[in-house]
Amino acid sequence: MISNHHVGADALQKFGDKNKNYLRDGFYARSQAEEKRCLDLELNVLMSIEDVTTRVNAAVKSEMTVEQAFLARRAVMAEIEKESLDKTGLRSDVVTLYQGGQYHLYRFKKYTDVRLVFAPEQQIAFYGGDPDNFEYPRFDLDICLFRVYENDRPAKLQHYLKWSEAGVSENELVFVSGHPGRTSRLFTVAELEYVRDQRLPYALERLHGLEVLLSSYSARSDENARRAKEDLFGVQNSRKAYIGELAGVLDPKLMEQKQAAEKKLRDAVAARPELKDAVGAWDRIAEAQKIIAENARRYNLLEVGHGFYSDLFGIARTLLRAADEKPKPNSERLREFGEAGLASLEFQLFSEKPIYDDLEQLTLADSLSFLAGKLGYMDPLVQKVLAGKPPQERASDLVRGTKLRDVAFRKKLYSEGRPAVDAARDPMIELARLIDADARAVRKTIETQSEAKQQAHAQISKARFALEGTSTYPDATFTLRLAYGAVKGYEENGAQIPFQTTLEGLYQRGEEHQNQPPFDIPPRWLKRKGRLNLNTPFNFVSTADIIGGNSGSPVINRDTEFVGIIFDGNIQSLVLDFAYTDKQARAVSVCSQSIIEALRKLYDAGALADELTGKTKRK
């Protein structure tokens, strides 16, 4: 199984300790016995899709209030998922498509024994660091290889992609199968205005603070840097993505297009009496969005957890809520506690991944200050949360006082339920309890208004299907999508950017920057440069329609051969969140040839290269 190094980073980071930094230094298992089992990595393979729109919509009666409708919809979705799980044993998720226009049941086969086979040094996987992130041309070997096990033996898989040793040529048609996370192309103008005026400014404010916090913590020592690397990368990556998105919605041209398209559709709907249900949908979305806007800050702070940035707090809340939710009938639980998802939730909850007290205290104290700044220090809930102490002291007391870093203790509380959770008097659980009523209340408000939007979007989708068919595809939902595009360079500031780079380009870039971080080339790559064919293609771009979540997507040619792996989009691709364009927006991939070249000539991993290219089958 191949993915990006930055996708595997979480797993890599969890192996490491003060003496061994696999994330930074890489890893290669010379034999199967050396393959390292990941602590809590779960892979899901899509097995089937079933349209359950009719059944989901049938559960919602016209006389229901929006809140009742939300509960009914949540109940029927949990019911469908549970039935499917019981029947097939497969992970089963009901997915909302077209912002509520359709509901599909996705079934996944789960693999939880995933072992690391190979990872390069992070410095070549993420060559150019934050400055080159979301940029092109690029020179990154952003890959990571795993082997999937079942019953302690390598899984026997029927379907897999053959490896192309030829790579791509310019203008070639390629396909990308992946899990784009979230797009907002079907958003109404009111929703886009919210994104522009509130969601992105708030998100950036928070990320800027975290980036400064984690960067200065990391600068204190190598060990700090190792501990925070994964979080910091995530923060920087999101920050850059949001800046690109903000640039999109701050472009009056894009908003004018959206306004014109919305007006055209509204006019067409108004002209067709049979579509009258949809006439008021845009206004209903705007109204719901207004209420969401008023509650979003509180929701993010209390429910999403922006006021409590701490793994231990997350564990505490899961235990507290599990004790409340599990005794309820499946259909009445908070969605994440539905039967169909419990196994995955437990897999995470009982992970032995390391928790660093200093980092926990740092992020918790910082987020408590953020909470106080946003809700107001004198807010009664803030006063209760701080308990008469400065944020640093409160965070330190909580982290030092909790027993939740002990996985056995978590298991005990989880299995014994509420009496044990209550009796534990664990300070972190008590903190979660302190805010739970408020957090649930604001979540209910947000969920109810989201349901209202969803109903209105369903009406718009129905109208759009009637007018245009399903020529528009749904917004991304982290589920599988097959995209396609051409391998193609582009023009930027008057210059033509070529469709691919070579290994030689890497060394040139290193020289231009005197081999200084983040443009330093790893020692192995410097020492063994002479072995490489420097003309080997390294990275390439295509016009495939991707977005965050597509990291690790294979790129295949018309013979279904693996020619590369997506690891980024250029900065111009971030506008794809709101509208597709192939003018400058490009998906960035590692070429299949450079992977083999590096494995053979730099990493002494010829055996692995042989296995990948089908020359041998590894024992």
Place this chain on the structure above:
Amino acid sequence: MISNHHVGADALQKFGDKNKNYLRDGFYARSQAEEKRCLDLELNVLMSIEDVTTRVNAAVKSEMTVEQAFLARRAVMAEIEKESLDKTGLRSDVVTLYQGGQYHLYRFKKYTDVRLVFAPEQQIAFYGGDPDNFEYPRFDLDICLFRVYENDRPAKLQHYLKWSEAGVSENELVFVSGHPGRTSRLFTVAELEYVRDQRLPYALERLHGLEVLLSSYSARSDENARRAKEDLFGVQNSRKAYIGELAGVLDPKLMEQKQAAEKKLRDAVAARPELKDAVGAWDRIAEAQKIIAENARRYNLLEVGHGFYSDLFGIARTLLRAADEKPKPNSERLREFGEAGLASLEFQLFSEKPIYDDLEQLTLADSLSFLAGKLGYMDPLVQKVLAGKPPQERASDLVRGTKLRDVAFRKKLYSEGRPAVDAARDPMIELARLIDADARAVRKTIETQSEAKQQAHAQISKARFALEGTSTYPDATFTLRLAYGAVKGYEENGAQIPFQTTLEGLYQRGEEHQNQPPFDIPPRWLKRKGRLNLNTPFNFVSTADIIGGNSGSPVINRDTEFVGIIFDGNIQSLVLDFAYTDKQARAVSVCSQSIIEALRKLYDAGALADELTGKTKRK
């Protein structure tokens, strides 16, 4: 003249270009002819202080509205300054003490021909970088030596400090003369709450964004890093200071002390009929603070310039306003255009300091986005400012379109006044014009309310003088203050932190961090380590009452000998903004001995060391 490297950094940075980085690499003038004249560095030496409280207060009549009072006070202050300038030829500033309790006229002799003699590498001046900033123990040679000229010859100065080659010993009494910038010890509880709930969260939000922006720009290339270094240091330094201050006001204990002290004073005032004027003063401050709170965001964005982070914009606004203000009578002008300060203003305005278009575009675009996020994208003023373009495009058009990087052009517009400024149709000046009415209006609101607070503070001060005499000293105002303290270590987390460090400690710290940035020791220091007496004291701490602005303050012993130079305070010292404590708060200094040791043994600057220690007089 000795100061800190980080104080001289602005001057150092302005010398550099793509090929020569004096800020990073240091500088030593081996002869007087090699001394480098600073582009726009102005030194002011305090010559006299005169109490003008009676005259200032006499200008304000009891029947005046607050707004009239503000204008009358501004007018009499400008009048006093102008009279003094005309009479003495000295720079003359009326300074507001005790938040309005007293007014003093300060006269300064100005030196504008200041030449660089010596600066070490920035890496040893700021050893440990941001992680060690505001921390102790420290190992920094944060110094910079200049020579002051008059009539193209070294100025002849009567008074100067003798150099101590013995340094300090533990518990020794020391004195510090310097210019602490701003403290808030006389703030009422309402004002402190504003600092806690609004001023600091806003300031940190803005600084976090700028730190991320400038860091990622700097990471792209060495040249970028050089261009942005000064700005980035300022941002990181303020960020760390504000975090320390925020921790202070988020400590319930400090606020309880403040509340108790305020109650005690209010009760004492209420009990003394002759102090009845002051009874309502606290409420009047709270009311004014409320209006300030409502207007602060707009004031910061439009008037302070947080929405227009660009040197070119600053120049544009100065030219626009100079054309409006200079024709007015001196007493009616905006304070910065008063006759007494014009020479200094012109010195800055006509500086040949380099302006980097890419950095200007970057910060201007970012601050325009910040403006849109804070005032709302649809705010009519924001719409006018953006002129139908995305922020990046607008910023790029403005920076590329303006002619203000040409100093001769600035001089022409400044001297020809309004007709020339209007006729220029310079896009940056037109932008300044676009927001000028709004910026002036919100400034007026803030200034009027500040006057109201000042009147109330004057009443409180009068009452406090009556009750306690002048045993409390005024809040810091960037004017000269003589502080004192003991050379003394402190306890932290159970460990005793010694009062001084040695050169040996520097090398140990470097080793602990594998000599990795920001803990890398400059090559010269590594190569010549053998020459040094490693027991030489390097940095020391004292309990002197300092705050930001004290950087570069000489520390002198009871024989008035120079024993060191303040360059920082520890993180615990940041609470000194609100209250004095000698428990852990410490001022951090470079020891006089380490300066001489480094000059002689590392920098081949024995001649300079001889001159400093009075062994020779340099030609």
